Amino acid sequence: MEIPVYDLRGKPFKTMPLPPVFEAPIRPDVIRRAVVALQTHRIQPQGRDPMAGKRTTARFIGTGYGISRIPRVKGERYPAAMRGAFAVGTVGGRRGHPPVVEKRVWKKVNVKERRLAIRSAIAATANREIVKKRGHVVDDVPTLPLVVADRFEKIDKTRRVVWVLKRLRLWPDVERAKGRKKVRAGKGKMRGRRYKKAKGPLIVVADDSAIRRAAQNLPGVDVVAVRNLNVELLAPGTHPGRLTLWTEPAIRQLGGLFR
Template sequence: MNANVYDWECKVIRTIELPEHFQEEVRVDIIRKVTYSYWSNRRQPYGSYKFAGMEASAWTSKRRRTYRTSYGFGISRVPRSIFSGHWGYYFLWYARIVPNAVKGRRAHPPKPEKIWRVKVNKKEKKKAIRSAIAASIKEEMIKNRYPKLFKYIKPVIDKYKLPLIISDLEKVKKTRELKDILYSFGLKETLEYIKEFRRNRAGSGKRRGRRLERHRGILVVVSSDFNNYKLKLEGVEVEKVDRLDIDKLAPGGEPGRFIIWSDKAIEELNNLYI
């Protein structure tokens, strides 16, 4: 399988042979399995205090004619604390400790010793990455991933075909240069749509530093020699080819991300994820 390489002015400069990754069978089940493992391994263990709800001075007795007995009062056998009392016989009790009581412990609290890590075979990880790369050149999967954005991406796909390979992306020094290159390839409306796609997150996440939901946008893959981490363009992720993972290639376990490749990244890909 061959693909054209374009310069910054959208002109074809040569044709290169693509790695075997692009001909891989797309296994959505393995992609989602590895994605589940990826996010499980990022989880931080959490749990409640070990003795939460159990530090009350409460107990119960059903012996007859003894101090602080609850025999004969028609009440359940649960631990109780004394709120007030007199004569050593009659007390005002409050149930404590048990899960169904006020200020009692939880029945099944989260355990900090729980193991969240999910192991996946190394071959499956590489298979998932190759599958996600192969899915990035299938128009039907891109359409499924970008149901609203696809109408802006479709003209670019029809004109330049997939995968879109641009030469010397590693030489980009400024964000403005990267923006101009993407605009020249007809991605202006795509980036504007991604930038406008902001909405308040539902639920408590907006009170925890995640107020807005943002579009993951498109991915630009460069060679391992790239070291300009100042390129920050909303809706565009820039990543080295040797640092790709399943979250970059198929966010959320959904394959078909629109990817722009550097010609040097394609050359390095021949020796990676095999």
């Protein structure tokens, strides 16, 4: 199957063969499993002090006093004497089953599953119905997958990137992402996750040295070299079908990476 390649003015000037990876079966369940596994590798292990609640002289004093059988602070004639301590249900006592740093917080995914997931995510970027269902503005986008000439990778000015995105009818989706920055509900906003931001177009290139600097400040836009492509970039939040702009050299490399 042949796909058109667009120049920087948004006009098709030649065609190129579409890599077979775009015809892979689309498996949302496998994509979700792979993305969640990637996300778990960013979790920081946490635990509690093993001695928390145990630094006390409390001991079990025995029965026959008409009081509950919990460890009590030793001593007499001072406020803390005979006060319950150490046990789980007492003030200042230890915690029952606290989190420990030894817990394995990350998830594994089978090698073949991971490969299927990224192939499925790539194929989903070429399905207009799935891309539109994800929320992207694709009504005026000429073709999917959208491929641009290799000169796009040499752009090092943001205003030039904006100009090309407008010619390729991708700018409305950047505007959509720009208008969907919201303050997160809940305590996450106190933990370094204050804003929820929409994802816009993904730009996949062969060499990201110049274009990355030019596009890094555009809201919702990510730039990645095709060799560093992963399933989370293609399906943020486990939802496949991200609007993706490919460069001609990236498509050529893609055919060699995913045969």
